[in-house]
Amino acid sequence: MAQQKVAFIGTGPDPDTPDWGTSAAMSYHHADAYAALENCSLVACADLVRDHAEAFADRFGIDRHDVYEDYMEMLRAVEPDIVSVCTPVPTHADIVIDCTESDALRAIHCEKPMADTFGDCRRMVSACADNDIQLTFNHQRRFSETYLEARRRITEGEIGTIERVEIGGKNLFDFGSHLIDVCNGLNDGRRPEWALCQVDYSVENVRYGSHNENQALAMWEYENGVHALLSTGDGTAAFDSLVRVRGTEGVLDLWPSGEHDLRVHRDGETTPEAVDCENDTRPIFGAIADVVSSLDGGTTPVLDAEDVLTANEIIFGCWESVRRRARVEFPLEIEDNPLQSMVESGALTPRSAEE
Known part of the structure; x- marks a missing residue:
């Protein structure tokens, strides 16, 4: 070595x-x-x-x-x-x-x-x-015990065939890049085919040098027919877990609200299984x-990098959908950052967070 x-x-x-x-x-x-x-x-x-x-x-x-x-x-x-x-x-x-x-x-x-x-x-x-x-x-997060256990259970068919993934987090870019990448991994790295999105960006939210929307609602479809639904907003996201995977035979939540790391609700069972993953603090x-x-x-x-690029393509594709006011087809053929460009052009006018 x-x-x-x-x-x-x-x-x-x-x-x-x-x-x-x-x-x-x-x-x-x-x-x-x-x-x-x-x-x-x-x-x-x-x-x-x-x-x-x-x-x-x-x-x-x-x-x-x-x-x-x-x-x-x-x-x-x-x-x-x-x-x-x-x-x-x-x-x-x-x-x-x-x-x-x-x-x-x-x-x-x-x-x-x-x-x-x-x-x-x-x-x-x-x-x-x-x-x-x-x-x-x-x-x-691809190396967290939560992700690895969720992937194992999905691979073994505990919730049947994946039909939809749902994401609830602070934003698309800074925080959401982790979660979109997790969904890509759980869906075996399949390519996205299209994205549709709307955002609110009324208060400036710059994190680590880059703009992030205040709230977003987006959806996209992967090439295998799996759909994704995303809701962002600090404290206003629509879902009570960071990632939810809906299958033909049940639902699996990663990082749900509450004390547990993973929650599995199989069809026909009245009480979901709560799972605490060990050693999940330093992935x-x-x-x-x-x-x-x-x-x-x-x-x-x-x-x-090639796999990570897909998560970023989805993010920029969602913001491009906002700019075009239309559905965006992949592969994405833009060079800029649509959210940043809309701020610079005056199409979006977030006020200072200090106001």
């Missing part, structure tokens, strides 16, 4: 006092997961705020000599095998593409969402493919382990 040198771009401030929506200091969670692997060495970090990078280095035993403000200087000096990118969303694409200039780099693991335009999402995937660099994104450990083992074994990682 080869020893992998790991470096970090974007360390963020103190992780013990995260500023949700601005910086969640995800690099610390990435580093904890790499440090748990015997074949990974944490060798360098870079952040525009040197104090942040030095605090990160001190936490993980990185020499101060290997602390940088310029990530390209770090790549040239250290030549890491793996880089974790944990910066604001609008910076992802340029950083990832810059990283492909490193001859030594073998893998990039980037925080989600992918990028703030669909064109940038595709550019990242293409650049890494052209340079034979493994690109993954941290949709870590990032499984995500990072898969990134590294795929690199060693030459296999396709679960969080492969």
Whole structure:
């Protein structure tokens, strides 16, 4: 098993006092997961705020000599095998593409969402493919015990054949990217065929540098006939679980409201089965382990960029439906971010959250 040198771009401030929506200091969670692997060495970090990078280095035993403000200087000096990118969303694409200039780099693991335009999402995937660099994104819920148990039960036919998935969460982009990706995984990675959506964006909601709607109602259809229905809004989503899977013989809820992780209601049973999944607090450990083992074994990682791209295509497709005021057919052929473009053009005029 080869020893992998790991470096970090974007360390963020103190992780013990995260500023949700601005910086969640995800690099610390990435580093904890790499440090748990015997074949990974944490060798360098870079952040525009040197104090942040030095605090990160001190936490993980990185020499101060290997602390940088310029990530390209770090790549040239250290030549890491793996880089974790944990910066604001609008910076992802340029950083990832810059990283492909490193001859030594073998893998990039980037925080989600992918990028703030669909064109940038595709550019990242293409650049890494052209340079034979493994690109993954941290949709870590695919490694939660809840997801894995739900997938096992669906595969074994506990609720029959999937007919519809339902999503209830805060928003489409920042939070919803996780949940849409989960639904894609539960539906065996099937491609979407069309999407239809409406949003309310009356109060500015910028998270990690990107706009997010206040409420949305959307639906789309997968190529195998499974439909998806999504309702977003902080405290106003229509469903009482983050993901609900409706089958021909029952219903399965992932992360329902209440104390349990999973709820299974089979047809003919009066009381649903409540399931608590063990070790469901740090799925990032499984995500990072898969990134590294795929690199060693030459296999396709679960969080492969091509699969993650589908979740982002659905998100941007939903917002494009709002812009066109019509159903959108896939594959999606736009370059921009429709929600952001509607704000910039004046078609949407969210007032400041401070007003």
